[in-house]
Amino acid sequence: MKLTELFRQGKFVVTSENGPPKGTDVAEMLENAEAMRGRVDAVNITDQQSSVMRLGSLAACSLLKQRGIEPIFQVTCRDRNRIALQSDLLSAAVLGIENVLCLTGDYVGLGDHPDAKPVFDLDSVSLLETVRRLQNGHDLANEELKGKPSFCAGAVVAPEADPVEPQIIKMEKKVKAGAQFFQTQAVYDPRAFESFMGQVKHLNVPVMVGIVLLRSAAMARFMNRNVAGIRVPDALIEEMDKAEDRTKKGVEIAARLIREMKGMCQGVHIMAIGTEKLVPAIVDEAGL
Amino acid sequence: MLISEQKPMEEILGYLNGDRSVFLLGCDGCAQASHTGGPEEVREMQGRLEAAGKTVTGSTVLDFLCERAQVKLGLVPFAGQVAAADSVLVMSCGVGIQAAAASIDKPVHPACNTLSLGGSRGEWQGSERCMECGDCVLEWTGGICPLTACTKSLLNGQCGGAKNGKCEFQPDLRDCGWHLIYERLRKLNRLQLLRDAPINIKQYSRMQPPKEIRNTPRWSLDVRA
Numbered sequence: 001m002k003l004t005e006l007f008r009q010g011k012f013v014v015t016s017e018n019g020p021p022k023g024t025d026v027a028e029m030l031e032n033a034e035a036m037r038g039r040v041d042a043v044n045i046t047d048q049q050s051s052v053m054r055l056g057s058l059a060a061c062s063l064l065k066q067r068g069i070e071p072i073f074q075v076t077c078r079d080r081n082r083i084a085l086q087s088d089l090l091s092a093a094v095l096g097i098e099n100v101l102c103l104t105g106d107y108v109g110l111g112d113h114p115d116a117k118p119v120f121d122l123d124s125v126s127l128l129e130t131v132r133r134l135q136n137g138h139d140l141a142n143e144e145l146k147g148k149p150s151f152c153a154g155a156v157v158a159p160e161a162d163p164v165e166p167q168i169i170k171m172e173k174k175v176k177a178g179a180q181f182f183q184t185q186a187v188y189d190p191r192a193f194e195s196f197m198g199q200v201k202h203l204n205v206p207v208m209v210g211i212v213l214l215r216s217a218a219m220a221r222f223m224n225r226n227v228a229g230i231r232v233p234d235a236l237i238e239e240m241d242k243a244e245d246r247t248k249k250g251v252e253i254a255a256r257l258i259r260e261m262k263g264m265c266q267g268v269h270i271m272a273i274g275t276e277k278l279v280p281a282i283v284d285e286a287g288l
Numbered sequence: 289m290l291i292s293e294q295k296p297m298e299e300i301l302g303y304l305n306g307d308r309s310v311f312l313l314g315c316d317g318c319a320q321a322s323h324t325g326g327p328e329e330v331r332e333m334q335g336r337l338e339a340a341g342k343t344v345t346g347s348t349v350l351d352f353l354c355e356r357a358q359v360k361l362g363l364v365p366f367a368g369q370v371a372a373a374d375s376v377l378v379m380s381c382g383v384g385i386q387a388a389a390a391s392i393d394k395p396v397h398p399a400c401n402t403l404s405l406g407g408s409r410g411e412w413q414g415s416e417r418c419m420e421c422g423d424c425v426l427e428w429t430g431g432i433c434p435l436t437a438c439t440k441s442l443l444n445g446q447c448g449g450a451k452n453g454k455c456e457f458q459p460d461l462r463d464c465g466w467h468l469i470y471e472r473l474r475k476l477n478r479l480q481l482l483r484d485a486p487i488n489i490k491q492y493s494r495m496q497p498p499k500e501i502r503n504t505p506r507w508s509l510d511v512r513a
Contacts, residue, residue, distance in 0.1 A: 126443070162452070228456055
C-alpha cells in the first residue's frame with residue numbers, strides 16, 4: 001500500500017528500516033523484517049548504505065513484498081546513471097513495489113569501494129522529477145512508455161542541519177519535483193523540531209520524524225562529531241552514560257522523543273541500525 | 289586554450305531582467321581568441337544591451353580573467369563604474385566568471401558557456417574551477433560552480449552530508465560547495481535564485497567538445513603533436 005493512502009486516512013504512519021546483507025544470506029534480514037511485521041506500516045530497505053557494497057535494495061524489497069511486508073525502495077544516485085535508475089524504477093513497479101525514497105546517496109569515498117567511479121548523474125531532486133515523468137508515461141528522453149509505473153515518492157531532510165535554510169530550500173524543490181512525504185534525519189531536540197516544522201508548514205507535506213535508537217553515550221558523541229545533521233543534546237548523552245541498562249534506556253529515550261514530537265508531525269521513521277528487533281518495544285513504549 | 293561560446297542573447301537578457309545597469313567585463317585571453325569576450329565582442333554586447341534598454345556603466349577587457357589577482361587589480365580603475373552598476377556581465381570562460389564573482393560583491397552573470405579546455409588550463413591555480421560543461425549554471429549559483437565546488441557535482445542544492453560547512457568526504461580538506469554558494473547568495477541578498485532555479489537535469493552530452501572544435505586546425509595539431 002502507498003504511504004500516501006495512510007496519510008490520507010489521517011493515520012500516524014510508522015516506518016523503520018532494514019539493511020540488506022553483504023552477501024546472499026538473507027536469513028537475518030528476513031528475521032529482522034519479520035520482527036517488525038504488523039508493528040510498522042512499512043520498512044525502508046537501504047541502498048548500499050554508507051556506500052558499502054551489499055545486496056541490492058530492489059531484490060530485498062521484492063523479498064519483503066512477497067512476504068506481505070510493505071517495503072520502501074530506497075534509491076540513491078551514487079551508483080547508477082539515469083538509464084539504470086529509470087530501468088530500476090520500472091523493475092520495482094512490475095515487482096509490486098509502491099513506495100520509493102529518492103536520495104542523492106553518500107559519496108563513494110566514505111564506503112568500502114573508495115576507488116569506484118561516483119555517478120551522481122541525477123540527484124535527489126532530479127530523481128523525484130524522473131519518477132514524476134515516468135508516472136506521466138514518458139522517460140527522461142521524452143520517449144513514450146509502454147505501461148507506466150505508479151509510486152508514492154518520498155524524500156529526506158535534515159531538520160537539525162546548521163544552517164537549516166539550504167535544507168529547507170532543497171525541501172521546497174523536492175516538493176515541487178513531486179515528493180509526497182519526508183522522512184527526516186534523526187532528531188533529538190523536540191524544540192528544534194517544532195521550530196523546523198513551523199518553517200516548512202507552507203509546504204503542506206507529511207513529515208515523519210526520524211529517530212535513531214541510541215545504544216551508548218559513545219555512539220551519541222560519535223554521531224555528534226561525525227554525522228551531518230545530528231545533534232544529541234548533552235542531557236541525553238548524560239542520561240545514557242548513567243544508565244545501568246543502556247538498551248532499556250535507549251528504547252525509553254526513543255519512545256519519549258516520539259511521544260513528545262508525535263503531535264508536531266504525521267509519522268515517525270525509526271532507525272535501529274542493526275537492532276531492529278527492538279523496534280516493537282519502542283513502538284509499544286511510545287504508545288503507537 | 290579555453291574554448292567558449294556566447295550564450296544566446298535571450299538567455300543573457302533573461303539573467304539581466306531585474307537589472308537596469310550593467311558593467312561589462314571581457315577577457316583578452318582565450319575569450320578573445322574564441323571571439324566571445326575580446327574588445328570587439330564587448331563593444332558589440334554593449335550595443336545590443338543598450339538597444340535592449342540597459343545602461344552600460346562601463347566596460348573593460350582584462351588580460352587573462354582567469355587569474356583572480358589580475359581581476360582584482362584590473363578592476364581598481366573601474367571601481368566607480370562597477371559600483372554604479374546593478375550587476376556585472378562577464379564574457380569569458382567559467383574560470384574567469386568565477387574569478388570575477390570572487391572579486392566583486394555584486395551579482396555576476398555569465399555571458400558564455402565553456403566548451404573545452406582544448407589544451408591548457410585556466411590560470412587560477414590551486415583548485416579546479418570549470419568542467420567545460422557547455423551549459424554554464426553560474427548565473428544561479430552566485431558565481432561558484434557546483435560541478436567543481438561540490439564533490440558530488442550536485443546541481444539542485446545541498447545534500448544532507450555537510451557538517452559545519454564542510455563536505456562529508458575529506459571534511460578537513462573540502463568545503464561544502466553548496467554551503468559556499470548559499471553563503472555567497474545570502475551575502476548578496478539573492479537566495480531567491482536558489483528557489484527560482486529550474487530543476488537541472490544536466491545534458492552531459494554537452495561536455496563532449498563539439499565537432500566544430502574537433503575540426504579546427506589548432507585541435508588537430510594539438511592532438512597529433
